[in-house]
Amino acid sequence: MRDFLDYLDFRKGHIYDLAVEHVKIVLVAIAIATAISILIAILTYRSARIAAIVLGIQGASLTVPSLALFGLLIPFVGLGYRPVLVALVIYALLPITRNTITGLRGVDPAIIESAQGMGMGRLRRLFRIELPLAWPVILTGIRVSTVMTLGIAAIGAYVNGPGLGEDIFAGLSRIGTPTAVHLALGGTLGVVVLAMLFDAFYVVVGKLTISKGVR
Amino acid sequence: MSGSAEPMIRLENLTKRFPGQKQHAVDDLTLDIPDGEIVILVGPSGSGKTTTLRMINRLIEPTSGKIFLEGEDVTRVNADKLRRRMGYVIQQIGLFPHATIASNISTVPRMLGWKRKRIAARVDELLEMVGMDPSIYGKRYPKELSGGQRQRIGVARAMAADPPVILMDEPFSAIDPITRGRLQNEFLQLQTEIRKTIVFVTHDIDEAIKMGDRIAILDDQSHVAQYDTPATILTAPANRFVEDFIGARASLKRLNLTRLSDVELIHWPTAELSTDRESVREALLRSDKGSVLLLDENHRPQRWINAMDMEHTDTPLAEVGLPATPAIDEQATLYDALNEMLTSLQGAAAVVDADGVYRGVIDIETIAAAIRTMRAEARERYRGEAPEARETEPTEMTS
Numbered sequence: 211m212r213d214f215l216d217y218l219d220f221r222k223g224h225i226y227d228l229a230v231e232h233v234k235i236v237l238v239a240i241a242i243a244t245a246i247s248i249l250i251a252i253l254t255y256r257s258a259r260i261a262a263i264v265l266g267i268q269g270a271s272l273t274v275p276s277l278a279l280f281g282l283l284i285p286f287v288g289l290g291y292r293p294v295l296v297a298l299v300i301y302a303l304l305p306i307t308r309n310t311i312t313g314l315r316g317v318d319p320a321i322i323e324s325a326q327g328m329g330m331g332r333l334r335r336l337f338r339i340e341l342p343l344a345w346p347v348i349l350t351g352i353r354v355s356t357v358m359t360l361g362i363a364a365i366g367a368y369v370n371g372p373g374l375g376e377d378i379f380a381g382l383s384r385i386g387t388p389t390a391v392h393l394a395l396g397g398t399l400g401v402v403v404l405a406m407l408f409d410a411f412y413v414v415v416g417k418l419t420i421s422k423g424v425r
Numbered sequence: 426m427s428g429s430a431e432p433m434i435r436l437e438n439l440t441k442r443f444p445g446q447k448q449h450a451v452d453d454l455t456l457d458i459p460d461g462e463i464v465i466l467v468g469p470s471g472s473g474k475t476t477t478l479r480m481i482n483r484l485i486e487p488t489s490g491k492i493f494l495e496g497e498d499v500t501r502v503n504a505d506k507l508r509r510r511m512g513y514v515i516q517q518i519g520l521f522p523h524a525t526i527a528s529n530i531s532t533v534p535r536m537l538g539w540k541r542k543r544i545a546a547r548v549d550e551l552l553e554m555v556g557m558d559p560s561i562y563g564k565r566y567p568k569e570l571s572g573g574q575r576q577r578i579g580v581a582r583a584m585a586a587d588p589p590v591i592l593m594d595e596p597f598s599a600i601d602p603i604t605r606g607r608l609q610n611e612f613l614q615l616q617t618e619i620r621k622t623i624v625f626v627t628h629d630i631d632e633a634i635k636m637g638d639r640i641a642i643l644d645d646q647s648h649v650a651q652y653d654t655p656a657t658i659l660t661a662p663a664n665r666f667v668e669d670f671i672g673a674r675a676s677l678k679r680l681n682l683t684r685l686s687d688v689e690l691i692h693w694p695t696a697e698l699s700t701d702r703e704s705v706r707e708a709l710l711r712s713d714k715g716s717v718l719l720l721d722e723n724h725r726p727q728r729w730i731n732a733m734d735m736e737h738t739d740t741p742l743a744e745v746g747l748p749a750t751p752a753i754d755e756q757a758t759l760y761d762a763l764n765e766m767l768t769s770l771q772g773a774a775a776v777v778d779a780d781g782v783y784r785g786v787i788d789i790e791t792i793a794a795a796i797r798t799m800r801a802e803a804r805e806r807y808r809g810e811a812p813e814a815r816e817t818e819p820t821e822m823t824s
């Protein structure tokens with residue numbers, strides 16, 4: 211234990227750098243996935259059948275093991291940052307799309323009717339009423355996706371992706387040596403801490419962006 | 426139907442058939458809705474009331490037929506723009522939960538591009554109009570209001586851009602009876618000031634009689650069974666369907682036709698609570714009613730006091746005698762007043778205006794007189810009709 215703390219102290223600069231890279235790729239992936247998911251949801255939520263089909267496809271892609279997905283992507287986008295980003299986006303889609311569709315479909319029909327009855331057009335209704343009301347649910351989806359991709363991004367190191375996975379895999383590859391456990395543990399701990407920080411971050415985002423009237 | 430004046434709304438051969446349905450939901454409905462009146466669409470469940478109402482603002486597009494607003498054919502105009510010219514209130518109200526009350530109310534003015542200042546002033550004005558303090562409620566969210574208050578906001582929101590027409594679909598039916606009665610009275614009071622054209626859907630004949638200047642009783646597929654004033658519908662129902670729909674106790678319901686503001690109230694001897702006992706005693710001596718009504722400094726009725734009560738010299742005036750509250754709103758009907766008297770076991774009740782200020786007193790005798798007049802009128806009307814026009818003699822009219 212002592213050893214490990216010494217190790218952390220010694221490597222903190224390096225771990226910090228890896229963590230920053232880790233956060234960066236996750237944030238980019240979440241941003242892209244959020245944009246795509248909300249767009250898909252807006253285009254499909256009105257029809258329960260089409261929405262179910264879209265969610266089915268996304269759900270199926272989630273069952274592909276991440277390692278296999280990274281491997282499958284290499285022929286198309288090569289090694290390193292890009293296959294990891296693409297894979298993270300694919301994984302992040304389902305929770306956000308599903309929650310956006312659920313949120314949009316869950317808006318009280320009476321609210322829609324009164325908005326329509328006052329002469330609010332389709333788009334205005336969507337942006338002024340439906341999306342703000344669905345937002346708490348959408349945000350939960352984004353949070354779930356974030357935590358999920360934090361973990362998956364670590365595995366991305368297998369295809370030379372950035373982030374804390376580098377240390378984890380470095381440790382695993384030299385099992386038996388004294389530093390092996392320290393490396394793997396340091397990387398894993400980094401991911402856990404990031405997950406907690408992100409959770410706190412989303413609580414703040416929620417406080418700032420969810421109307422007091424629906425909290 | 427409204428004589429020569431052009432109707433505010435005219436529905437012409439309006440028909441709606443929902444996809445996949447054999448029967449028309451609304452079948453060839455023609456109806457004129459006069460300017461400045463409350464027109465009630467009433468009928469059994471499934472008769473097509475909601476469908477009819479939603480065709481007026483084209484939330485449902487008619488299969489055939491035409492809609493005219495102020496003489497203009499609006500069957501094909503831009504639906505969103507049309508809806509901004511008509512208020513719309515539904516049973517569930519549908520306030521936007523994520524928006525403040527002020528923002529809810531200002532929805533349509535903002536869409537119409539009003540200036541900020543004008544919007545703020547209008548919001549305050551509307552909140553005051555529905556009896557809610559703008560400085561308290563403007564910043565609140567819908568979940569922070571009671572059901573009755575939400576309903577008031579729904580009405581305020583519908584009136585925001587001062588549309589000539591307001592459409593209301595069972596606006597008060599999800600509310601407890603006491604609050605409902607109060608909201609109905611408030612709304613009638615408001616209507617005496619704003620004089621909007623109101624199309625009001627209900628399935629409650631009593632509400633129809635109380636609220637309507639004119640009632641359209643709808644049978645299946647929105648077939649008009651009778652379109653007339655409440656008085657005529659009650660005294661001369663056009664057919665069996667209408668008779669059945671009015672139900673039993675039609676004569677008792679007629680008491681709902683007369684509002685207290687329409688009858689001559691009794692000038693009861695009054696005295697101010699703040700005055701000394703001597704002047705109350707004098708007022709009592711002068712009174713031919715045997716009692717005096719005590720008013721507070723705002724002229725709100727407080728206590729009934731008679732000579733015997735005055736002997737309790739040790740209790741303050743505010744506590745002797747019988748309470749004169751709750752007083753009856755002058756927008757209430759004779760029916761409400763009778764009900765109030767029977768409940769409170771007093772032969773008379775104080776009547777107040779919207780601000781609670783004393784207007785007069787109504788007693789059982791006033792109501793009895795009103796019933797006698799109604800009976801006389803009904804007999805008159807009955808004699809005026811050809812005997813073969815009616816199958817049965819309405820038994821409740823014979824005395």
Ligand SMILES: Nc1ncnc2c1ncn2[C@@H]1O[C@H](COP(=O)(O)OP(=O)(O)OP(=O)(O)O)[C@@H](O)[C@H]1O
Pocket residue numbers: 443444446450468469470471472473474475476477628
């Ligand atoms: N969207 C729809 N699709 C198919 N049929 C409908 C639709 N809306 C209403 N109907 C049918 O049209 C008829 C009239 O319905 P409507 O809602 O106008 O009745 P209503 O008089 O308002 O009844 P209630 O008093 O129960 O509200 C009913 O038979 C109903 O089943």
Ligand SMILES: [Mg+2]
Pocket residue numbers: 474475476
């Ligand atoms: Mg209805």
